[in-house]
Amino acid sequence: MTRVAGTAEEALGDVPDGATVMIGGFGPAGQPVELVEALLASGAGDLVVVSNNAGNGDDALARLVRDGRVRRIVCSFPRQVDSWHFDAAFRAGRIELELVPQGNLAERIRAAGAGIGAFFTPTGYGTPLAEGKETRVLDGVPMVLETPIRADVALVKAHRADTVGNLVYRRTARNFGPVMATAAGRTVAQVRDVVPAGALDPEAVVTPGIYVEAVVALDSTTAVAGATA
Amino acid sequence: MTRVAGTAEEALGDVPDGATVMIGGFGPAGQPVELVEALLASGAGDLVVVSNNAGNGDDALARLVRDGRVRRIVCSFPRQVDSWHFDAAFRAGRIELELVPQGNLAERIRAAGAGIGAFFTPTGYGTPLAEGKETRVLDGVPMVLETPIRADVALVKAHRADTVGNLVYRRTARNFGPVMATAAGRTVAQVRDVVPAGALDPEAVVTPGIYVEAVVALDSTTAVAGATA
């Protein structure tokens, strides 16, 4: 049963030190900014973060990294023009990096949510990112065995929720939200608004409410030019 | 690029003898009745059919089985109160059956569409349906290695298409259509109507047009009480 929280802090709830936290978004698009701010404010440390990127500029994820609160990041593309906090932490050896091809990241997260114990994929075969991994030729194609990635908490940004936690997203901000929501012990979603159950088209729900522990409506969630319902 | 066909026959196109054909539907819901009729009329034989069920009553799939046109069926639930044609063919040894748990059927079809070479799942472990399959304990859970199921042609029923082949479905008739559409060399969809590109909400498209080779609008496709857009 989904909680409808009043603030980002209340939605976030307790995240213990050492937790694994998934953070949605592809760069800024779909990043749950206020929830990550709340995570920063909570003081939780020794975190493992699973996220496509490692923070932009001085955003909340970048500050988590800067402040040494992230022990390890599982990520496809930490290097960005403005990823200076990650770059510094990495060069100083203050953060561990597991670099994962983006499609493997998505599929491994899905596997965790779908009860798949491991899967073979061609992606990464013969590259440094597959070193030490089990391989097998299947149907003539050399493949690598990849394992699920799960988290204690997933923080995602969606466009709109209903009161039972169903989520719809907006444009390419959808990205990692729907798969991360399935792969965490607890998923928290920030949205632009929360509507009554029955107000979302059941055919168009992207994340069913079963995956969502808490939602919080934040005015700033979809602060974009020309944003429509 | 998706063809918009005028008849079920034209949509179906050439299905050679010996082809593997996926047929959507969970019982009658979502079954592409007219496309299967067209397959029956085409005379194609020696078929391998992948479908959750093995025909109801005297429907087209049941008649394909009755007429000895199906060499082998990959299926989770062939036995139904009215599956007399399958029952007779099976008891007479005139059809091979690969019985697959429904979730494995769905996931193996998805794997084919997603480029996954094989995956480990707990489903079926320790049962007759996993006999002879590779097993492995992952994270303390005994699992079975399952392989992709692909087809030459997938026949699905959706509710509505646009002219570039995007599909939306209706209620629980969605079932196998979206995964089968991804796993075949060629996917043909029958729909209630075909609307111009841009008329479907891009956020609500379930099957992107890339997966659909041909669509055909058939009035009878959604012949249900209280059917709405």
Next chain:
Amino acid sequence: MTAHDPLTGPLTSPLTREQLAARVAADIAPGSYVNLGIGLPTLVGDHLPPGSGVTLHTENGMLGMGPAPAPEDVDPELVNAGKVPVTELPGASYFHQADSFAMMRGGHIDVCVLGAFQVSAGGDLANWSTGAPDAIPAVGGAMDLAVGARRTVVMMTLLAKDGAPKLVEECTLPLTGVGCVSRVYADRAVIDVGPGRDAHGRAVVVERFGVGHAELEDLLGLTLGGEG
């Protein structure tokens, strides 16, 4: 040990199907996501109290399934896993088969209630094949449901029509899943199996309906825990 309150006090006879459904429903926590197997378990839906916030999943692709429709509202494209017409509740959602089984197999459904031919003390389940040589095999989602939910329970009569016990030391019929069942709700008793069996490997009686502990052991030909 006494029967559950909704059943109006201690019972001197086995539960009826409806009483059994009510007993199963009484153990389902408010707000749970639940899958009810076809057959007997379907009855449980009628006994979930209004406002309990229990959401029903049907593995053919829906969350938020409602009860049977009025005859004039039957929609052949809105059916449950038994292919029986159902309705859509506010807050419902639809998804395809891989997503639906991912929801089940990924451990997101709190409780799955299944029927059974046999359940073993270790929690093994046999519910898909009678093993008859001329039977047409069919499995559907049984094997996925058995191992996918957080908690899988069985609802059944304790004895088959021929009087044979259905709670057994080891299943003799083809298995659906290994060690997957945690509790059996039967007409004569509620019995913990699998992870809930005791240190001696015995199924543990939680509640009896009109039958003594020793009598239950005699009926089943098993030594059971939870005496008294």
Next chain:
Amino acid sequence: MTAHDPLTGPLTSPLTREQLAARVAADIAPGSYVNLGIGLPTLVGDHLPPGSGVTLHTENGMLGMGPAPAPEDVDPELVNAGKVPVTELPGASYFHQADSFAMMRGGHIDVCVLGAFQVSAGGDLANWSTGAPDAIPAVGGAMDLAVGARRTVVMMTLLAKDGAPKLVEECTLPLTGVGCVSRVYADRAVIDVGPGRDAHGRAVVVERFGVGHAELEDLLGLTLGGEG
């Protein structure tokens, strides 16, 4: 061998970036589904003729991607894989990361055009890491794109800024994918590699731009097929 028609006849000098983009675009069949890697390949989009029915995929979750928006229409929630604002064409659709990469990895994209640091005659690709010891590693979707599309081609300059050949016998930089590239479109030549190389294992020159065959071999330090 002459340059392609759109480039207005035989060339006596290497192609410009835009000419190269047009050359790549000329080989993309009408109705194709195409993914353009970040950087140089993005230019190809501007050279797809109107009405060609080519649909662009961006792996961050969209089919039917359109060109850059007018400044007032920029939507930070509508970006391509390079995180650059784009637009939505009629018939577009959105999907999540696992579905988007399933589309790529499952072999549904007809052509993927990627940039490269190095490509080998056998079709190996190195385009994600310079191998510099102090570099911050990042891979994004490069490895998925390299092996996922029906046909992966590379668009690059033939020589690096320091003059080193980028088409090589064996890649020395960390690999992105093995044997995945079938054709290289470069400023001085179009060259088949991987499955299209000849029986001697040589990359095969398809077209040269302002450079002779022998000169090309000298530049690259390779023996090339397709003489004449």
